[in-house]
Amino acid sequence: MLAARVLADTFRQVTVLERDVYPHDRPDFRPGVPQSRQLHVLLLRGQHVLEQLFPQLRSHLLELGALPHDYGTQSLYYYRARCHVSHRLDGWLCSRSLLEWQIRRELLASYPHIHFLEGNVVTHLLSEPHTPDVVTGVQFQTRNHKDDLSLQRLDADLVVDASGGSSRAPQWLQMLGNGYEAPQETVVDAQLGYATRFYASSTHAPYKFISIQSPGGRRSGSLLELEEGKLVVVLAGKHGDYPPQTNDGYLAFAKALPDQILYDRICELAPITPIYGYRRTANRWRHFEQLKTVPHNFLVMGDAFCMFNPVYGQGMTVAALEARALHACLKRRHGRSLSRRFHRINARIIRMPWLLATMVDQGMRSADASPIAHNHGSIMRRYMDRVTMCLSADAHVLLSFVKVVHMLQSPFALMSPSILFRVLFCHTAERRPSG
Secondary structure (H helix, E strand, O other): OHHHHHHOOOOOOEEEEEOOOOOOOOOOOOOOOOOOOOOOOOOHHHHHHHHHHOOOHHHHHHHOOOEEEEOOOOEEEEEOOEEOOOOOOEEEEOOHHHHHHHHHHHHHHHOOOEEEEEOEEEEEEEEEOOEEEEEEEEEEEEOOOOOOOOOEEEEOOOEEEOOOOOOOHHHHHHHHOOOOOOOOEEEEEOOEEEEEEEEEOOOOOOOOEEEEEOHHHOEEEEEEEOHHHEEEEEEEEEOOOOOOOOHHHHHHHHHOOOOOHHHHHHHOOEEOOOOEEEOOOOEEEEOHHHOOOOOEOEEEOHHHOEEOOHHHOOHHHHHHHHHHHHHHHHHHOOHHHHHHHHHHHHHHHHHHHHHHHHHHOOOOEOOOOOHHHHHHHHHHHHHHHHHHHHOOOOHHHHHHHHHHHOOOOOHHHHHOHHHHHHHHHHHHHHHOOOO
């Protein structure tokens, strides 16, 4: 939908082919988004971009029950010890379902030339014999209707694939012929699994957001207050140490976290859903930016281009940044070079969050990682270990770290001279013998 928003500023008609049928009466989960029942956090950078694209979005979300939230003073972070941010970082909290619901309402209210064709799935890209290097539209068919398997055609001046991690763009390129190849992939898999449960929140606790990381990142837990008096909890573990999907097992996993605040909180609450597990958490980058030949008028973005480990909450924010980049590309009228130009810009957007996600994933395994890349990653992870050792003791390092997590600063901010000095000094002080 973010792609549709920016395309609407350039094209007279924008058609969104959606595999799901959107909920029309109230916000709800969508089967086409398999992780939709999991906790989603739109990072502050993403919130800022969405408010630029939809100026009334924040106020409308708050009217619908979203919660104003300070990700600084109203949040509790645990990294080896409790960490309290003294600086305000204002934003809002809401479920992914409510966010999608309101964005769609904004589009329908303000952009009548955006049309949704729901319950359909794209099967092929189209091109003409005399212009095999130009995508001219798509073929699609109605989804989940066995009595109607006929293919339909939709002509277009530009085709944007934002269909998510299950995108078949690599296969579509190969089916086009003309020598097109599927992009190379880089996969970094921390073998992480997590489980989410929703609760009825009846208490006014001091923290609307809690994030607990165990040493080495093997286990973690987060809590987030949402609209309509709901609260969502996610527990995560790596390398087979996954949170159970039974009530007693879930509570025991929470109790084993290095801080009891999350466990104590959920013991007071009534669950309102089952426990939803999720295992598809590998970071996966499809390198469309490296293709030697790419058809004109075909773009790939979002999870179809790069999927991140969902536990870091980067996906929606990266998608928002990509939409803004697409808007800028269309304004500059790159013409036949648009596809190549946009994919290269996309790669630059992805590079920093990719570095952060794969650097934090301890024990990561990548089939494509070279010894040099592995050694570089080890050095970076050791440095990040030193950073986390300082977070509870140094407010300046903590603030910079939280801003990096929310993509308000580059990860390289944690290696600036002032931060580097504080990290090294903090580490030296911690190891200094007593007496």
